[in-house]
Amino acid sequence: MECVLGLVGKGFAILLHKNNEDKIMLLDSHKLVAASGEPGDLSNLGVQFTEYVQKNVSLYKFRNGIPLTTAAAANFTRGELATALRKLSFASVRPSVKNPYSLNILMAGYDNESGASLYYIDYIATLHKVDKGAFGYGSYFSLSTMDRHYRSDMSVEEAIELVDKCILEIRSRLVVAPPNFVIKIVDKDGARDYAWRQSVQFDLCCVVTFAFVGRLFLTSLFSSKINIEDQANDVFLQNLTQNNDNISKQIYPKHKSNHMKNTKRSK
């Protein structure tokens, strides 16, 4: 199961993706995009589509000499998804087969004129500029957490605290919680990896992406192939895995319902 989260802070935006593969891609030096979708449908499709967007963003820069703004890149992505939504696939045997992408995208970027921004693009090409967004099952928990704790002028440290709260929530409440998270950030200095939150190291991939806009940083979770740079993770990690163990060991009493009685009455 994939979760994508993002939020906007003061001059930065974070995207958080849980995955063992890096599903948060750099569109260009100051943009990050995280794609998530239906399981089984995503891995090739998501990479293909985001690479397609990435190459077109670069093409614009080569042709025109200036990079695209985040808003323009988001609208371009939205246009591609919208076109594919109702396009008839002529290449297939049955000409009436449509070929839409089932990809949910969070795009975060930093522009000098307009600061940090985060765009939410649905799989049916609904585009909206947001301060905080999330996709996947993790969104049910993390959106509420972000609603409670988010402020529009958060610093990077506060935002990372909020990210950690969301991760904690996802890990403790979601049965199919992804074990690993990567945090990436984009601010005026560009897009880069920020930190990892790993509890298990293995090569499976699950993606949780959430993003919030602050100084624009994007978080993504990576596989065990990449070394963990942030040593502070270890303590945090231990606490989290500890929590997970405690929860899994609890045995909940079997619920016996005396109230609901189902009776069939024939007409």
Added chain:
Amino acid sequence: MDKSPMEAEATIYLLCGKDNKVYLLKLQKGNTSWDISSFNLGFEPRFIFSARKSSKLCSANPNLPMSIFEYNGSAVVAMVGKNCFAIASDRRLGVQLQTIATDFQRISKIHDRVFIGLSGLATDVQTLYQRLVFRHKLYQLREERDMKPETFASLVSAILYEKRFGPYLCQPVIAGLGEDDKPFICTMDSIGAKELAKDFVVSGTASESLYGACEAMYKPDMEAEELFETISQALLSSVDRDCLSGWGGHVYVVTPTEIKERILKGRMD
């Protein structure tokens, strides 16, 4: 996504209460008898609110197949006043029962005297709006003037009917000031059937409540301020009864001399 969103779950639910108990009766597709579940309330039930349509509530399934028009949730209303008109919408953008944003723009300006509010699927709202702005700009270049609202309504109707067998899943509400500052409003369904009205038009998931509220509150020949009050009250009270729309309102009151845009704060849920 393996099931088409247009298939409604063919189950009828009835909720009733009596003798300290609440009964839920369920008739499923293919069955000929009702399943009854009862819950012991402990006190005599006084008010029971039940879902209007079986496909909307009464289930905790997060993937409940709703109508595709109810996927994002919307409410748009336009009213005619004396040489002015008002158009209002809610601000919620949701994905079925989850709210994504509370500042979604449904009403767009085509030019200073024509506004269009689009309800329905948000992606088609955005696509259709971009197409219409494009067509209007082309019209402006060719004719060197703005489109009349009646003409614009015909344009929208034609564009929607072009996609008759794969339609844009949205219902537009068009409002404008025509010749001699005479206000014009109309709505249409998703394949372009125009409905002209002299008083008010509504669309969206809250349309049934809106019809009732507008009918009760509308008076002919209202001035701009009174029109604003009326349309705001009608909108807010209607979206309060609809779970898929709300989170405030966006009202434009347009007179021949000015456009006033106001944001309403209602029940933020």
